[in-house]
Amino acid sequence: MVSLSRSEKKQLLAKEPLFDDFTCGLRAMGAQPKGIVKESREVMAIGRKFAEEVVRPYARELDLKMTEDHDFLPMDFVKKANEWGLYTMFIPKIFGGRGYNFSALGYFMEEIASVCLSMGNLVAVHYLGVTMLVSSWNMRLMNKILREVAEGERTGRPCLLTLAMTEPDAGTDAQNTEFMNTGSLRCHAKKVDGGYVVNGTKIFISCGHLSTWHMVHAYTDIDRAADNTVMLAVKTGTQGFSFGKTENKMGQKGSIASELIFNNCFVPDDQVCIDNRQMTGLKRSYKETNAQIFAYIWGASRAGVGYFGTAAARGAYEHALRFASEQTVDGKRLINHAWCQSMLAQMYTNVAVSRVSCLEGFHANAMHGLWKLMNLKVVYYMVKYTPAIVLDKIFIWLSEKPFLTWLFRKICFDFQADEEINRVDGWGSLIKVAGTDAALKNCQMALEIMGQAGIRHDQGAEKILRDSKLLQIYEGTNQVNRLNVFKRLISKSVSSADVFSASNI
């Protein structure tokens, strides 16, 4: 029997692939609070109920309505989701939310998005905005804005958040610090007394017209944007801020994509999520900190898109299964043809593999990323079992203290190791690609099985194909995400590797 010394084991496990890089789920078994399992069951059940009662009856109708008039705003659905409490479900209790753990979000979204990706987005994009806000670790602003979301639920006036990053000539340029300085970013923020004046345009902003708060990326020096990024919270109705057109898309029509126009829009200092002044004192450079914020955002949000891919793959599979169970082909039920069983089994496998990889990505976030702090057992159980009224009193007072933001930033920026950033961001890209490619694959297979029925709108499958294609594009194209997998998970072991540079693109 071989016996290894502690140092030998350490040395062996430090070789690629790193043990810690692909065992987030395994390590989470002991490290994460068990209460998350119960919460996951709960949110999945809520998701199923909402999907059956609200989403399924409206899915094709909304798609047709948007086809006839792509300027239609599905506010009725947003109000319904607000009534069901979906916009506060995953907001921590310390900010007035319902406090379900972020680790359970994927299960919840799969239930809704497997029925309709558009309506899935009308719920989930709000949490993309929340993710951006949280990634700045500005506790005062988080408390202010997230409590408005909770208030919006109480009053029946939905308060949603967006993330506004993409510009007319800059998609990838806006998402990677490597491209920002040489890219085509135009959204300028000029520092003036008491705040910033913003000029520029953002496009493809999901749910823009339906939302109240917009987390906007602007740049004080557009030629050196990576070192001079300002993240601002801009409220609908602010002078100098207006909505432009909505895009006419192939799919995900109900989830509108908005143009946001900033024309000498003044944003006061107290609505700055983070800028260079606030980054001063952190151990990393401005550019590195911006890259770290991106990693927080993309690690979480691309994991969400991966789950959307899983959901779409499942939706396509379910349509194909239903069709095969009902249709007779060549004298017997389609479901009883072995070739069809094999195709359905492959589709089921695609869903399962995609879901498992998404789960690993969510564990990466829980162990090393955005919701690491909330998932520490002591924090989790303290927040869970402390009455909301007590939490409110303590936290509303605490959030106004600059010390709290300083402390959170110290922990979440300075104490996050480079390996953790790589792991979270790398896994985000990995599961985004895996999940969304599985979605396209299953949609193609479903339509092949269904033939004529597959191309009919009233049968549902073609809509999933149209909707799914967007998954391979937003949150960074799958091509960029593959390069990011190389950068974050592969290149670190190859000293000569050069990623996202002029020499290799």
Next chain:
Amino acid sequence: MIANNNKELKLLGQAATEFARKELAPGREENDKFPFGPFFDSVLEKAFSLDFFHCILPETYGGIGQGISALCIVLDNICREDSSLGGIILTTCAAHEILLAAGSDELLKNLTEQSKNVADFLVAAPLFTDPSDIVPLVKAETNGDRYLLSGAQEYLVLGGIAGHALIPATIGGSNGFSFFLINLKADGIETSKPVYSLGLHACPAVDLSLRNVPARIVGKAGEGALYFDKMAARLSVVSAAMALGIMKGSFKEAIDYAQKRSQGGREIFKWSEVRMMLAGMAIDIKNAELTVSRACQAIDGNEPEWEADSIATAIKIQDMACNLTTDGIQVMGGAGYMKDFGQEKRFRDAKNIQALFGMTPRKKLKYLENII
């Protein structure tokens, strides 16, 4: 589609290219709005006047009898810009081919010679199902020398705009199905609104309900499958040519965009990952073009096993078109997903075309049965 040194084919190809550029490309987005926007009647009339519908119709019936190569060249060029018109032409040609296969000379003559306008000339047919796979829901009963049809016909392509339709139906307790020709203005027919579909929006289909509708039988009773298979064998390569046209259109729009759009301060065309995608698209197109051309040659030359050439070509190239149009959108990122460009329509149309003549897996199995 390679015309080699055939001057007539080259001229036909040029005419189709010119027509597609001038008449189809400018209105592509608007025409695709159907049924939520107007139908492109005037474009259809112009295509009709240019004899694009008459390519393979023998001269005896008023056609120009040019053979499959001619039709493929026309549809390849048309579908680069908008494949809905291609779908309309293919459907009518398919109906003509079924009538020819059945030897229904009189019916075909009546249809082609007595048509006063394009609508009269068009013949609707359920082209997205192989009636041998799924038992027709329409039943035929004899009434002296004529038949009466009753039942439901799903997804009748051109059902809302054509003057006549070919309907597969079963007669009494007999095995197999037969084709029947009906006048779509006859009493007893209820037509649904156009069925909103994934692609080919301006080549609409409707669901039909029939109650004692007078019909003329096409060919012999119970031999519908034979006629359908003959038609599908000859026209499968035409559906491949449509897919090829879509692939060419997708590639052109992608490469044009990649040379204009920058990321990170460089044209995306210079990104090696994007170049690799474009290279893959170009190689697929070249392969598809060679295969379609060869299959056309086999059909027009009546070579042995031309049926297998045609069907295998269609199955492979339709699959390639689905993958290539996915990349065509991907190269353009968010812009490719928007209706301002042609890529998203090509993606949808390619998948629609793959469903022509029946379910893809069944087409594959049938192909194997026919070659062993």
